Amino acid sequence: MKNKNILELCLAHGLGGLELFVASCYENFSSKATCKVVVAPGTKLDxxxxxxxxFHIQRNKLFPFIPALQLAKYIDENDIDIVHFHWTRDIITAVLAKVLSKKKPKLVQSRHMRMTRFKDDFYHKWLYKNIDMMHAVTLQVKEQLEKFIPSEIRPKIGMVYLGVKASKIDEVKVAELKKQYNLKDEFIVGIVGRIEEGKGQYKVIEALYALKDxxxxxxxxxxxxxxEYLKTLQDKVSDLGLKDKVIFTGFTKDVDEYMQCFDVNILATENETFGLVVVEAMVNRVxxxxxxKGGPLEIIEDGADGLLFDGSIxxxxxxxxxxxxxxxxxESISKAGYLKAREKFDWDKQLDKLYKAMI
Incomplete structure (x- = not known):
């Protein structure tokens, strides 16, 4: 049997855990099969x-047939067997492309977000009837898919946790970062992720104020x-007299090296579906x-390999x-978290499980 030709599709404009997982899938699946990537031009993922x-296509909310036709042509020209998409908003583009293509590839959706309402109207029934498999990133998401998608049109559902690589640290880079930010013997609290209100950076700033001594x-x-939100945070830091205690670094690809500067990492999102940054910190012994709530409950054993907080400052x-x-x-949490990340959330093992489920 010939190797499957896989297409990774993601037209999202951000660069969070979902988009980085697209990159991981491409990297891993390319070692097993022919793998193509379709993204929107000029995005952070691009x-x-x-x-x-x-291959570049632009999402078109008003006229979804336009990108779907472009994608269908690309599918047929490249003999694509499996279209693997991630962003929920890409569902109409993927389904229409399947319908319009001659190849009729298998559609697999990795579901990174919670599902909170029934998908039993005509439109959603048509969409899900054309999806062959859904990959839930947590048991909670799997349960939601089984609850809210009617059984008669529900795709096959598999659950595979996301995984992370064991970090290969550039110690020179770590030293440079410590020098750049004048980090010495202070206790360093880190928070990694897009700067937006839902990620809860303001909670960390206010918690720091409570511990200002x-x-x-x-x-x-x-x-x-x-x-505007970034400026709101910066103004809060200034108003609280914390300018010498809070550093905004901007985007980086060197997440592992930044984490080597941390004494603790925070995920302050109100309800994170999975929380890739949690296992990234664990594998970095942070x-x-x-x-x-959400994904961290399936990752962390409170007090043993991490700590959970109730969402309050x-x-x-x-x-x-x-x-x-x-x-x-x-130190005990660092060690236990590292061991769990290597055993339960290994990058190669988890992606191999997903690949086998997809094909």
């Missing part, structure tokens, strides 16, 4: 995938999706504090202070 051959600095790593401050004052707990 720029991130800088040295590979990509301790020797703590915060590194906020990520690009701003909304410059203790993790995450909100006690007071509880977040208490958890940070706990690690600040308890070096033994910090």
């Amino acid at each position: 720029n991130y995938l800088e040295n590979i051959d990509k 301790l020797d703590i600095k915060v590194l906020i790593v990520g690009s701003a999706m909304d410059e 203790p993790m504090i995450a909100t006690n 007071n509880d977040l401050a208490e958890k940070i202070e706990l690690l600040y004052k308890n070096k033994d707990l910090k």
Whole structure:
């Protein structure tokens, strides 16, 4: 049997865990099969995938047949067997392309977001009837898909956690970062991700204010999706008198090296579906504090390999202070988190499971 030709589709404009997973799928699947990538031109994902051959189409909300026709032609020209898409808004483009193509490829959707309402209207029934498989990134998402998609049109559903690579650290880069940001013996709290209100950077800033008498600095790593919101955060830092304690680094590809500067990493999202940054921190031997909802509940055993907080600023401050004052707990969580990340969330193992399920 010939190797399958796989197409990774993602027209999203951001660069978070979903988009980085597209890059991971391409990298891993390319070692097993012929793999193509379709992205929107000029997006952060397009720029991130800088040295590979990509096909560009632009999402068209009003006239979805236009990008679907372009995609259908590309599918047929490249003999694509499987279209693997990730962004929920790409569902209409993918389904229409399948219908319009001669090849009629298998459609697989990785579902990175929660599903909260029934998909039993005519439109959604037509869409899901044309999808062959859905990949849920957590057990919670799998349960939601089974609950909200009617059984008679529900695609095959598989659950595979996302995975991370064991980090290969550039120690020279780490030293450069510490020098660049004048990091010495302070306790460094990090938060990595897009700068937007839902990611909760403001909670970390306010928790720092509650702990202002301790020797703590915060590194906020990520690009701003909304410059106005970034300015709001910067003004908050200034108003609270924390300008010498909070550093906004902007976007970086060197996430592992930044994490080597952290004493703890925070996920402050109110309800993260999975939380790739959680396992990224764990594999970097950085203790993790995450909100006690959604994906982190399936990753972290509270008090053993990470800490969970209730979403409030007071509880977040208490958890940070706990690690600040308890070096033994910090080290035990670091070690246990690393071992769990290697055993349960290994990049190669998880993507191999997904690949086998897809084909």
